[in-house]
Amino acid sequence: xxxxxxxxxxxxxxxxxxxxxxxxxxxxxxxxxxxxxxxxxxxxxxxxxxxxxxxxxxxxxxxxxxxxxxxxxxxxxxxxxxxxxxxxxxxxxxxxxxxxxxxxxxxxxxxxxxxxxxxxxxxxxxxxxxxxxxxxxxxxxxxxxxxxxxxxxxxxxxxxxxxxxxxxxxxxxxxxxxxxxxxxxxxxxxxxxxxxxxxxxxxxxxxxxxxxxxxxxxxxxxxxxxxxxxxxxxxxxxxxxxxxxxxxxxxxxxxxxxxxxxxxxxxxxxxxxxxxxxxxxxxxxxxxxxxxxxxxxxxxxxxxxxxxxxxxxxx
Numbered sequence: 001x002x003x004x005x006x007x008x009x010x011x012x013x014x015x016x017x018x019x020x021x022x023x024x025x026x027x028x029x030x031x032x033x034x035x036x037x038x039x040x041x042x043x044x045x046x047x048x049x050x051x052x053x054x055x056x057x058x059x060x061x062x063x064x065x066x067x068x069x070x071x072x073x074x075x076x077x078x079x080x081x082x083x084x085x086x087x088x089x090x091x092x093x094x095x096x097x098x099x100x101x102x103x104x105x106x107x108x109x110x111x112x113x114x115x116x117x118x119x120x121x122x123x124x125x126x127x128x129x130x131x132x133x134x135x136x137x138x139x140x141x142x143x144x145x146x147x148x149x150x151x152x153x154x155x156x157x158x159x160x161x162x163x164x165x166x167x168x169x170x171x172x173x174x175x176x177x178x179x180x181x182x183x184x185x186x187x188x189x190x191x192x193x194x195x196x197x198x199x200x201x202x203x204x205x206x207x208x209x210x211x212x213x214x215x216x217x218x219x220x221x222x223x224x225x226x227x228x229x230x231x232x233x234x235x236x237x238x239x240x241x242x243x244x245x246x247x248x249x250x251x252x253x254x255x256x257x258x259x260x261x262x263x264x265x266x267x268x269x270x271x272x273x274x275x276x277x278x279x280x281x282x283x284x285x286x287x288x289x290x291x292x293x294x295x296x297x298x299x300x301x302x303x304x305x306x307x308x309x310x311x312x313x314x315x
Contacts, residue, residue, distance in 0.1 A: 017050065086146060086149055086150075087103060087113070087114065087149075088101075088114075088115060088116050088117070088118035089118035090118065091116050091117060091118065092117070092118065092119065092120045092121070094121055094122075094123045094193070094314075095123045095314060095315060096123050096124065096193035096313070096314060096315055097191065097193060097311060097312065097313055097314055098283065098284035098285075098311075098312045098314055099116055099129070099284060099309070099310065099311045099312070100284045100285040100287070100288040100289075100309075100310050101114050101116060101288070101307075101308065101309040101310070102288060102292065102306075102307065102308055103305065103306070103307040104292075104302065104305065104306040104307070105305050106137065106255070106302050106303055106304050106305050106306075107137060107138065110137070110141070110142060110145070110305040111133060111134035111135070111136060111137060111141030111142060111144065111145050111305060112131075112132070112133050112134075112145065112253045112255070112305040112306075112307040113130075113131070113132050113133075113134075113145040113146075113148055113149045113152075113307075114129075114130060114131045114132070114251070114307055114309050115128070115129065115130040115131075115149060115152050115153065115156065116128075116129045116130075116309065117156075123193065124193050124194040125193070126159075126190055126191060126192045126193070126194075127156075127190070127191060128155075128156045128162075128165070128188065128189065128190050128191075129188075129189050129191065129251065129309060129311060130152050130156075130165075130186065130187065130188045130189070131186070131187050131205070131251040131252070131253065131307060131309050132145070132148055132152075132184055132185060132186035132187070132205065132253075133184065133185050133186075133205065133253040133254060133255075133305070133307070134148070134182060134183075134184050135182045135183050135184070135185075136180075136182050137304075137305075140180050140182070141182070143176075144173060144176060144177065144180075144182065144184065145184075147172065147173050147176065148169055148172075148173055148184060148186065148228075151168065151169040151172045151173070152165065152169055152188070155168055155169065155188075161190070161199070161201075161238065162188040162189060162190055162199055162200050162201035162238055163201040163224075163225075163236050163237060163238045165188045165201070166186060166188050166201050166203050166225070166228075166234060166236055167233075167234045167236065169186070169228070170184075170203070170228040170229075170233075170234040171233075171234075173228060173229075174228060174229055174232060174234075177228060177229035178229065178232075182229060183204075183227040183228060183229035183230055184203070184227055184228040184229060185203060185204040185205035185206070185227040185228075185254075186202075186203045186204075186205055186227070186228065187200060187201070187202045187203070187205045187206075187208060187251055188200065188201050188203075189201075189208065189249075189251075191243075191311065196242060196243045196244065196313060197240055197241070197242055197243070198221075198240065198241045198242075198243060198249070199238055199239075199240050200221060200224070200238065200239060200240075200241070201224050201225065201236050201237065201238050201239075202221070202222060202223045202224045202225065202239075203223070203224075203225050203226065203227050203228060203234065203236055204223050204225065204226050204227030204230070205223065205227070205253075206251075206252055206253065206254055206256075206257070207220040207221050207222040207223070208220075208221035208241075208249055208250070208251055209221075209249070209250040209251075209252075209272070209273070209276055210241060210243070210247065210248075210249055211247060211248040211249075211250070211276055211277060211280040212244070212247055213244060213245065213246030213247050213248075213280070213281075214244060214246075216277060216280075218273050218276065218277065219241070221239065221241055224236055224237045224238060224239055225237060243313050244313065245313050245314070245315055246281075246312075246313060247312070247313045248276070248280045248284075248287060248310065248311070248312050248313075249310070249311040249312075250272075250276055250287075250291065250308065250309075250310055251308070251309040251310075251311075252272070252291075252307060252308050252309070253304075253305060253306070253307040254304070255302075255303075255304035255305045255306045255307065256272060256291075256295055256306060256307075256308065257269055257272055258304060259295050259298060259299040259302070259303075259304070259306070260299055260303070261298055261299055261300065262300055267294075267295055267298050267299065271294065271298070272291070275290065275291045275294040275295075276291060278290070279291060283312075284310050284311070284312040285310075287310045287312065288308050288309075288310040291308060291310075292306065292308055
């Protein structure tokens with residue numbers, strides 16, 4: 001029939017396909033050097049060897065995939081721990097204000113972030129708070145949120161105005177946002193306890209909810225500019241709001257209002273307003289817990305990051 005490399009005559013050949021998990025074209029090939037064809041028994045033996053080889057290949061592929069998935073899970077767990085440590089520690093509190101914040105990612109890592117002081121402050125010292133949301137989920141959104149958080153910390157340390165702070169952060173991340181075709185919404189606010197005045201800049205984010213203790217009404221402090229990444233240079237203004245003792249501010253991300261129940265109905269703005277109004281006279285941490293609990297009772301499955309920051313004027 002033919003000769004191999006050393007000149008040995010091959011009388012017949014039997015080929016058996018070997019299935020592989022990668023669906024590659026693989027086969028076992030045997031040649032007989034004696035005259036005559038392979039017997040039926042020979043062919044069955046070759047087929048059995050091929051099937052055994054397929055099983056071994058599948059087992060090793062499964063083990064490799066398990067190792068790969070284990071490494072990915074370990075890396076994501078590590079990334080989640082790192083991301084959690086980058087968020088501020090609990091607010092130390094002052095006699096003037098109390099503050100409570102939480103971020104619950106939908107996956108191992110999230111695209112939401114927030115910032116507030118986590119070191120003791122003089123009672124009348126102004127301070128900054130911030131909340132933001134990177135469009136999308138997963139590792140890319142988490143990396144951008146980490147970049148934003150690092151840049152915001154630097155801006156808070158230098159006491160930048162809200163608009164200046166957001167312009168600086170936008171300039172820091174805009175090229176990365178263009179690369180991954182994403183955007184970031186963000187609110188940066190400075191509170192002056194001595195005069196009870198909030199100065200804020202809102203880059204296309206959800207409005208700050210201002211519950212007024214005197215009337216029980218909720219005022220919406222809306223956007224003063226577009227999100228990061230919509231334009232190469234951020235055009236944003238500032239606005240001011242006067243607060244009174246007992247007033248509550250709620251900053252949140254869209255995972256709160258877009259949480260859906262089993263019938264695909266959204267939690268929405270009205271339920272959020274009602275949840276805030278019902279809890280606003282409670283201590284600050286209890287307000288945050290009550291609003292978050294209302295969302296979690298409403299939605300059977302968390303599909304987006306849930307982030308809240310509550311500030312309450314104590315005196």
